[in-house]
Amino acid sequence: MTTRIFSSGIRRREDPRLITGQASYTADIKLPGMTHAAILRSPHAHARIKSIDASAAAGRDGVVAVFTGADTEGALNGIPCAWQVPNSDVKAVDHPPIAKDVVRYVGDAVAVVVAESRYVAEDALEHVDVEYEPLSSVTDPKKATADGAPQLHEDAPGNQAFHWTVSGGDAGAAFSEADVVVKDRIVHQRLIPNAMEPRAAVAQWVGSTQDLTLWSTSQNPHIARFLMSVVTDLPEHRIRVIAQEVGGGFGSKIPFYADEAIIAFCAMRTGGPVKWVETRSENYQATIHGRDHIEEVELAATRDGKITGVRAAVWAGMGAYLSTASTGIPTILHGLMYAGPYDIPNVHGDVYGVFTNATPVDAYRGAGRPEATFLVERMVNLLADKLGMDPVELRRKNLIPAFENGHDVSTGLTYDSGDYEKALDMLMDSIAYQDLRRDQAAARSEGKHVGIGVTTYVEICGLGPSQVAGAVGFGGGLWESAIIRFHPTGKVNVMTGASPHGQGEETTFAQVVSHELGVDVDDIEVLHGDTDTSPMGWGTYGSRTTAVAGAAVALGARKLKEKGKAIAAHLLEAAVEDIEYDDGNFFVKGSPDQSKTIDDIALMANVAWNLPEGMEPGFESTTFYDPPNFAYPFGAHAAVVELDPDTGQISLTRYVAVDDCGTQINPMIIEGQVHGGVVQGAGPALWEGAVYDDGGQLITGSMMDYALPRADMVPEIETMSTDTPSPDHPLGVKGIGETGTIASTVTVYNAVMDALKPFGVDKLDMPLTPERVWRAIHHGNGS
Amino acid sequence: MYAAQIDYHRACSLQEAIALLQEHEGAKIIAGGHSLIPLLRFRLSDASSLIDIGRLDELKGISRSNGCVSIGALTTHAELASSDVLKDACPIIPEAAAVIGDPQVRNRGTVGGNLAHADPGSDLPTVLVALGAEFRVAGPSGDRLVAAADFFQGLMSTALGNDDVLTSVEVPAAQAGQGMAYAKYIHPASRYAVVGAAAVLTASGDTCSAARVAVGGLTPSATRAPSVECSLTGNGLGEKAQAEAASQVANDLGDDLLGDISASAGYRLKMAEVYVGRAVAAAAARTA
Structure with missing residues (x-):
């Protein structure tokens, strides 16, 4: 009666309604009597609010109400951070939904106008008179910890949001006994998630029953309801959150934002439904950013290439407040992966979460694991250079041998199942690695500069056992x-x-x-x-x-x-x-x-x-x-780039991904996830990066300045897979949504650095813009 | 972003458009809207009303007569890129039009709007300055022709008066022995030119008998490169001569150079040399 459709790439059943415009997103919601909100956002990175006069705005035709932080007093609690990572001294600083006394980043909400149309609301924003006393600001997470740096929160001296450590084995001994140590300073610039649909919220309040309905662009409506209850003190069973169609999130729609609470408050105060749809420029300032790490890393090894230890100090920018899951990203999802797919017995990491006068940082596709993979894979390449070994052979020498049911890692994790070398073998066959290296040498002798990057990775996903969630301080089950x-x-x-x-x-x-x-x-x-x-x-x-x-x-x-x-x-x-x-x-x-x-x-x-x-x-x-363990997908990726030394321009000419996500339910969807993920990960290697100026203004405020990868900037992504079932999942499934971004940033980066070897360049910050590359070629390392 | 409130008028004829401009102080002409609407949405334009000329058929189309090609101001970039008349008579225009923005921009954006907006990163001004094009401008007192080099007067500034409408671009058709090329360093985010270089070369035998070269992207408006032209003219078109000519470009660009976070002014100046070299090389190859 049925054909076998498991493991077949049948077409996505959600697509017809999405691609014909018949899907209804939050922005499409229209309710009788609905009004429209626009949020006034701080133009200052750090300032004291001396006074706010909203009377002119409130008096304009079509304006229903204007609310400031003072109006929310007693009605809205602070926005909580839901991940109190233990033994880290997490500073749960107050985060008022609308700033009351101090604004702490460009984009911090200062007032909200509710009006009969969005245009009226936007015009009225210009008539809210706010007097600011500018304060000094800092956006660099390392500089924010320096003596004399501007302080964001009284409760967080030195701007330290937390200090978390990971330790396994004896890293101190490993480094003191090492034949070889390589070091690097790695910077993961801030990234802007850029979901196709910006955030939006429609709130409806029924006073007679005290029911709140929120249409929201959330990735997790139940968490949104839970936190809405915490922020408004409304009982949870009187709150309904609907996230019917959501146009992508990449993690940026996990957090419970101040804006949702503000719109709910507006509906409760005005008595009618209120809609708010973020503009793209607003999205760049008010929706979370990703990454923002400064890392000092070192790798210890024996003379013959056995890695014995990894050590890292990381300053992770949190932005001005702790977003919902922010604290777990550079810790649990990052530091616990410092051994990568290798047998590295000694690991130590210190992660400092740091408040800065910038948009809050939270999970962005890969969330902590692209940074961890980058850290390990970059250092392995530097070690290969130092030892004069082929980087693939060095990886092979250190990979954890195949295992089917659990492998304990020095960071305390137990990887589920893996055959890392099999994935690497498949990749090597596919790209004909030895031939590629020969071709590269031949091209170099003709003045053409090709680079090859190869990555082996394992990642942690499928979050996760609830008992572990509790143990690591996550404020919910998983x-x-x-x-x-x-x-x-x-x-x-x-x-x-x-x-x-x-x-x-x-x-x-x-x-x-x-x-x-x-x-x-x-x-x-x-x-x-x-x-x-x-x-x-x-x-x-x-x-x-x-x-x-x-x-x-x-x-x-x-x-x-x-x-x-x-x-x-x-x-x-x-x-x-x-x-x-x-x-x-x-x-x-x-x-x-x-x-x-x-x-x-x-x-x-x-x-x-x-x-x-x-x-x-x-x-x-x-x-x-409730899963008994996390899932640990793995694989091997390769990138080939061509470098134009006259301009510094890089062409990504080939990308091959071998991913193992266990049993595959729909290979076409998996392939799509890998394609998108790889491109999204190539973005920060080559093009993307949010930039603040010295005064804390976001220079990359729109897509005219923030360079997202486009289809014509990447080659056809070649995908392959091995299939090592999860021993825990009833179908053997692991996860595939993030492997692309986790592996591709460092794969592309290492390929470019490989191309730059003849020029003696071994250090360069991302994104590897043509100017940076060109300057490195002509003036040496750095910028 | 949401634009501030603004009046809108649709003109049914060129005369009416000019009359509306005279009637409404601070009015702006709109056609494809691909330069003006972003400014309105960012609230960076002070236009108080819009006069839509998008339906004026008299401003559309590409025609060739007497060694000259006339391009109506409402011609879209996509139409330029695919025009057989231009591919034959002035192939550098389709070449440049094909790398403007992305398909959506090319389908909606118009020549007239692009030139009147005069963004320093635009491609067409550079190409039209190199070609020695003339722009037909209609105003309250009639038509006049303005040379491309005189039309662009600095950053987003042109010779258009408040009540003027740019109606067409007149371009000389290519002559025997001419080769032309546009080389563009595309901005990774905006797709404007970080550096754009246009070269129109005429060869007599092995010698370059005439050269017109222009550069855009890093200067406030498209700029002729007389030092480069001078270096090329009367010399051979070999690689060495090309490189020597391109190396002169810094002399032609002045001190007011533009830069941004993706490419500083200093880097752009170096890239101007590279891209002028590339445009000259491609144009030289096409003189044959």
């Missing part, structure tokens, strides 16, 4: 749930608490149910993104949706399979042990003619005319899945 509901006609709804926003789980989850229960994929509808109708879940991020919520779906389907067997046994008058299942049919062992289809079972369970004694009616399962 399990997922699924409801699978068969209707009498055999059609199915799957309700997930995860909140996919572009990843394609409406397709992959349908494939999982189809695979488990033999229902045609077109007869399954996956629902998500509404706290009133979706079961509890912690959201879509960290490559966790299929790895965690997908497991709940698979196990839920298996529960129904068992119930189906019991019903079939009853109807066929056979013992339940004698019922076998195959592809949507339940039949008596040895008598395939005596069978019931899944449709027969769904109908009987729903009408309940004839069920086994004591069995509850209905054909529906609710399943909660």
Whole structure:
């Protein structure tokens, strides 16, 4: 009755409505009596608010209300950080949704205008009279820790937001006994996430019932509801958060933002629904940024290339306030990965979270792991240079040998399963590495400059066991749930608490149910993104949706399979042990003619005319899945670049990705994730970077200045895979959403540095803009 | 971003457009809107009203007569890029138009709007200065022709008066022995020219008998490069002569050089030499 669709690249079922404009995003919501909000944002990086006079703005035609921080007193609590990493002295500084006394970054909310139209609201912003007393500011996370640096928060002396350490083995001994030590200073510039859809919120308040409904561009509506309750003191069951269609997030829509609280407040105060849609320029200032690390790193090794230790000190810019998950990114998701895919027995890292007068930083695709992979892979290349070894051979020498069920790492993690060398072998065959090196040497002799970068990586995703979440200070669980509901006609709804926003789980989850229960994929509808109708879940991020919520779906389907067997046994008058299942049919062992289809079972369970004694009616399962471990996808990537020494311009001419995400449900979707991820990771290597001037103004304030990668700037991405099942996931699935960005930044970077070798350049900050490269060629290292 | 409130008028004829300009102080002409609308949305333009000339058929189309090509101001960049008349008569224009912005910009943006806006990173001003084009300008007292080099008067500043409308561009068709090329260093974010170099060379045998070279992107407006032209003229067109000529470009660009975070003024000056060299080399190869 069905064709096998598991492991097949069927087309994404969400796409027709998305590409024909029939999907309804938050910005498309129109409610009777709806007004429009515009938020006045600080033009100063750091200033004291001496006075605010909103009367002129409030008096304008069409303006409904103007609110400032003082108006929210007693109505809105501070915006919380939800990740209190233990043993780190995290400073939970106050973050008022609308600034009251001090603004701490360009983009900090100062007032909000509610008006009959967005245009009226925008015009009125110019009439809110704010008197500022500018204060000195700092945006560089290392400089912010210096004596005499401007101080952002009284409660955070030295601007230190936290200090976290990771330690395994004895790094001190490893370094003092090392034959060889290589060092580098690595800077991960700030990145702007640039989801295609900016953030938006529509809030509706029903005073008579005290119900708040928030349409939001959240990646995790249940967390948004939870934190909205914390910020407004409204009981959680009176809050409904709907994230129906969300146009990408890359992590930037995980946080609970001040803006959502402000819009809810506006709705409660004005009594009518209020809409706010972020502009792109506003998005650049007010939506979180990613990365912002300054790292001092060293690697210890024996003379023959065995890596014995890694040590790092990291200054991680947090921006002006601690965003929802910000503290966990440079710590748990970063420092615990310092061993990479290698057997490195001794690890030590100090991570200093630092407040700066800049947009808050939080998770951005890869979140901590691109920086960790970069750190390890850059140092391995520097070690190879120092030892005169081929960088691939050096990697091979240090890779953890294949394992199927758990490998303990010096940082305290237990990797799930891996065959890292197999992925590297596949990559080497694909790019014909030795030939490529020969061609490179030949090209160099003709004055052409080609560079090759090769990366082996492992990453941590599929967050994660809730017990671990608690132990590492995350203010929530990390399990997922699924409801699978068969209707009498055999059609199915799957309700997930995860909140996919572009990843394609409406397709992959349908494939999982189809695979488990033999229902045609077109007869399954996956629902998500509404706290009133979706079961509890912690959201879509960290490559966790299929790895965690997908497991709940698979196990839920298996529960129904068992119930189906019991019903079939009853109807066929056979013992339940004698019922076998195959592809949507339940039949008596040895008598395939005596069978019931899944449709027969769904109908009987729903009408309940004839069920086994004591069995509850209905054909529906609710399943909660708490993963026993994280997932650890891995792989090997290669980039080839060409360098034009006359201009410093780099062409990325080839990119090959071998990724192992365990069992593949939909290879086409996986390929798409890798394509997008690789390009997004190449961006910071070559083009992207948010830049603040000395006064804390964001110079890269729009896409006219912030260089995003475009289709014509990258080659066709070649993708391949190995398939090492997760020992923990019921389907063997790991995660694929971030592997591209995790591996590609350093792969492209190392390729460029390889091309620059003949020029004696071994150090250069990202992005590797033509000018930087050209200056390095002509004037040596640095800028 | 949301533009401030602004009046809008649609002109049904060129005369009406000029009359509307006279009537409404601070009015701006709009056609494709790809330069003006971003300014309005960032609230960087003080225009109080818009006069839409986008439907005036008399300003559309490309025609060739008597060794001259006339390009209507409303011609889109995409139309320039695909024009067979221009590919034959003045191939540097389609070459440059094809690297303006991205397909959306090329489909909506117009020649007239691009030139009137006079962004220093625009491609067409550089090419038209090199070609010695003339711009037809209609105003309250009639038509006049303005040489391209006189039209651009600095950063986003032109010879257009408040009540003037740029109606067409008149370009001399290529002559025998002419080769022309545009070399562009594309800004990775904005897609404007970091440096754009246009070269129009005429060869007689092995000798360069005439050279017109212009540079844009790093100067407030498109700039002729007389030192480069002088170095080329009367000499051979070999690699060495090209490089020698290109190395002269710094003499032609003045001190007022533009830079930004992706390419400083000093770097752009070095790149001007590289891109002039590339434009000259490509143009020389096409003289054959």
